[in-house]
Amino acid sequence: MAKLVVLKLDGDLQHQGFRVTLEIGTDFARPEIEICGNLPPEPELARCIHQWELKYRSLGMTSRIKPQEIVYDGFIQKRFECSHISRVLSDRLQRWLSSEGFRSISNTLREELRRDEIIRVLIRTDNSELQKLPWHLWDFFYKYPLAEFAITATSSQAPPKPPRKAKVRILAIIGNSTGINTERDQQLLKNLPNAETVLLLEPQRQELNTYLWQQWDILFFAGHSETTNDTGRIYINKADALTIEELKYGLDRAISLGLQLAIFNSCDGLGLARQLANQNIPQMVIMREPVPDEVAQEYLKHFLVAYAGGKSLYVASREAREKLEGLQDKYPNATWLPIIFQNPAVVPPNWQDLFIEGIKTKRDFRNALIASVVITTLVIGVRYLGILQESELRAYDRFMQLRPGIERTDPRLLIITVDEADIRYQNQKGMSSRGSLSDEALQQLLQKLDKYKPTTIGLDIYRDFAVDSQYPDLANRLRNNERLFAVCKVDAASDGAAGGIYPPNEVPKHRQTFSDFTEDQDETLRRQLLQLTPSVESHCSADSAFNLQLARHYLQTKNITADINPQGYLQIGKVVFRPLEEHSSGYQKHDASGYQILLNYRSLRSSEKIADTVSLVDVLNDKIDRQPLQNRIALIGVTASSSTAADDYKMPLHRKRIPGVFIQAHSISQIISAVEDNRPLLWWWSGWMETFWIWGWSILGVVVVFCCKKPTQLGIAIASVLLTLFGICFVMFTQAGWIPLIPSAIALVLTATFAAWIIRRQNSNNTYIKRANVEINLSPLHK
Secondary structure, three states, X not given: OOEEEEEEEEXXXXXXXXXXXXXXXXXXXXXXXXXXXXXXXXXXXXXXXXXXXXXXXXXXXOEOOOOOOOOOOOHHHHHHHHHHHHHHHHHHHHHXXXXXXXXXHHHHHHHHOOOOOOEEEXXXXXXXXXXXXXXXXXXXXXXXXXXXXXXXXXXXXXXOOOOOOOOEEEEEEEOOOOOOOOHHHHHHXXXXXXXXXXXXXXXXXXXXXXXXXXXXXXXXXXXOEEEXXXXXXXXXXXXXXXXXXXXXXXXXXXXXXXXXXXXXXXXXXXXXXXXXXXXXXXXXXXXXXXXXXXXXXXXXXXXXXXHHOOOOHHHHHHHHHHHHHHHOOOOOOHHHOEEEEEOOOOXXXXXXXXXXXXXXXXXXXXXXXXXXXXXXXXXXXHHHOOOOHHHHHHHHHHHHHHOXXXXXXXXXXXXXXXXXXXXXXXXXXXXXXXXXXXXXXXXXXXXXXXXXXXXXXXXXXXXXXXXXXXXXXXXXXXXXXXXXXXXXXXXXXXXXXXXXXXXXXXXXXXXXXXXXXXXXXXXXXXXXXXXXXXXXXXXXXXXXXXXXXXXXXXXXXXXXOEEEOOOXXXXXXXXXXXXXXXXEOOEOOOOOOOEEEEOOOOOOOOHHHHOEEEEHHHHHOOOOOOHHHOOOEEEEEEOOOOOXXXXXXXXXXXXXXXXXXXXXXXXXXXXXXXXXXXXXXXEXXXXXXXXXXXXXXXXXXXXXXXXXXXXXXXXXXXXXXXXXXXXXXXXXXXXXXXXXOHHHHHHXXXXXXXXXXXXHHHHHHHHHHHHHHHHHHOOOXXX
16 A cells, blocks of 8 residues: 655745644555654745746747747757756755754654655645745655655545446547647547547537536646646637636536546646646646647656556656656756646545446456355365265376386285186196185195295185195194284175175184275275274174285284374374275265275286286296295285186276286285385375365466456466366375365366356446447537
C-alpha cells in the first residue's frame, strides 16, 4: 500500500513564513505520525518565482497558449537567462527547505519512509506562489525515486463514488488547434486498452455541454488555454473561449456521475485547476506554464503508456515528467511543467480500477477460487467413495512400469522350482506323489539342503496330508527343523463357512504361515499381506505371512529383531512398516483387514529374475554348487502350470501372470532390502496433506485460465501444467512416494473449465455493453 505524506502550509512567503504540519499515513486511515514545524519568510524566493515565470514566458516557444501572444526574438539569450534564473530558484528552494524550523520534518520523513515505497506527497496550500514552486527539485524526491508530489487545496469534499463500467470512458475535447498539432493526442487516446474515447473536434458550447451531462471517467482537453487574473480559460473552437465557471453545471454533473480525472494537455493550467478544485474533482493533470507542442505530446505519450500499463497515477506522472529531460536542450525547464492537482479526500485509481473488467476480474477470480474449494471437495468426496480407485491404480501401474534403472537380483534368495520336467522326473523314478512334490522327493531335497546349509527354508507348497509312514526321516525333519517354514491357506469365506487349506500335520504351529495374497478387483497384486486374524472356522490358523516369517527368521540370524512400536506399527530393526488403512492414497475402496503394506516390486527386466533359480532335479542330482545356498533363504515352489498346486498372479509391472513363489520372493526381498539395504518402502501422504495438494492444483487451474485467455495459449498452458503434474508425481514415485495424480488432474481441469466459463460469460457481457456504447457514439451529437 502506498504511503501518504501531507504537508499543510499556512502563511505567506513575503512576511510571516509558513506554519507546516506533517502527516504520514496510508490511504483510508488516520495519520500514524503528525508533527509541526515552520518555514521562514523568503521574499527572495518569491521574487525568483516571478522572475523565472517572466523569463520562461519570454522564450517565445511554439506552445498551446492563445495564438499570437508570444513574440519571437533573441531566443538564445533568453534561454540562457531562463536557465540561470531556474538554477537560482532551485538553490534558494533547497536552502529554504533546509532551514532550522523545517529540519524536524525533513528528518522524520527520512526516518519513517523507505526508498522502495510508493509515496504520494500532497502539498496542501492555497498560496499561489507555493503552487508555482518546482517542488520536484526538493532533494527528498531525488532520494525517494517512487515519490511524487501533487498540489491540493486546503478545503475539499469527497465526490460521489464512481459507477462501474465495462470500459474506461474518455471525453476528449480537441479545441482550437491553430499552430499546434493535436492529431497525435487523438491517436494516443484511441489506442488506449479497454477504453472508449469520444472525440469532440472544436465543438460548439451547446454540444460540449450536452456531452458533459453523460457519464465519463476521464475528461481530456488539448488545444489552446490560458490563465488570466487567476481565471483559467479553454479555447474550444476558433471563436469560443470558456471558463470553468461557464461549464459549471455540466462539470458538476460529470463529477457526480463519476468523473475521476481531468487532463489538460494545454498551457497555463493552474487557473483551470484552482477553479475545478472548488468543484471537488478527484484529480487533474495540468501544465503549470505555457507548454511547447512537442513537450505536451511527449508527456502525454509516456504518461498514458505508464498509467494504462498498470503503474499508479503518481508514478506514471513522475516517469513521464522525467522523460522530458531529453527535450530540455530545446525547451528549457520542460520537466517543470506537468503537475498533479489532487482532491485529498480521494485515493487515485489505477487504470484497472476505472473499468468493470478489472473489478469484475477480481470478483470472478474470487468466485473461481471459491469454486476450486467446492470442486476439490467434490473430487475428494468422489475419491473417498472409491470411484477413482481404478484409474489411480492404473496410474500406479504405469509409474511402476516407467521407473528408471534395473535393480540386480536379490543375492539372499534362491528359488527351487518344481516345473513340468521335475514332475516327469518324479514319475519316471517311481516316486509316489499326492501332489507336485512327492514325499520321497521332498525328503531327498531336505537332505540335500542340510548339506548346503541355507539360513532359512520356505516350503511354498500346500501339504494338507500326513507324511507317508515310509518316510519317517521326512516327518522328523518337518517336525524338528527350525529353519523350515510351511504354508497353509486361510481363505476365510465371507459367509463364515469353513475354508482354506490345512498346514502340514508335522510342522508345529510356530512355523506355520499363511500364503494368502490380497488381489485387487482387476486381479493384480499391489499389496503385501503381513499378518491377519484367521476366522475360527478356517482350516489354517496361522496369523503371520509366509514372506514375513521367512524374512524375520533370516534377519534374526543377524541379530535383527522385529517388534511392535508405540504407535502399533510393525518395526524390524530401525524400519517401520506403515500399514495401509481403509483410505490410503489411491486405495479408497478395498478390504484393509489384516496388516497390509504396499508391495514395492524390484525393478527387473523379468519378474521371474527376482533371485537365482534352480530346478528340483538339479538339486537332487547335485548339479549346483554348495556355495550359492549358504546364508541364503531357499524358497521351494511349484511353477508347473499343469499342477493343481500351481498358483499364479498378475503384477503391476506387466499383465503377464507369474507363479506365486516369485511373488513371495518379491515380498521377502522387500522386507530384507528395507532393513539391510535401506531400500525405501512405498509411502503416501496423510489425508489432509493430499487434500491441500489437490486443492493447490485446482487453484493453479484458476491462475492459468486468468493469465492465458486466448484459447491456444490456454490449451498449451493447461497441457503444460498437466505434464508438470505428471512429472512431479512420477519423480516422487521414483523416490517411493505415491501422491495423488488423477484427483489433482481432475480438480485442475474442472476448475479451469469453470474459470474459462466465467471469462467467456464476462466477454459476452462486455460485447453487449460495447454494442450499446457504439450506439451512443453514433448518435447525432457525436462529431
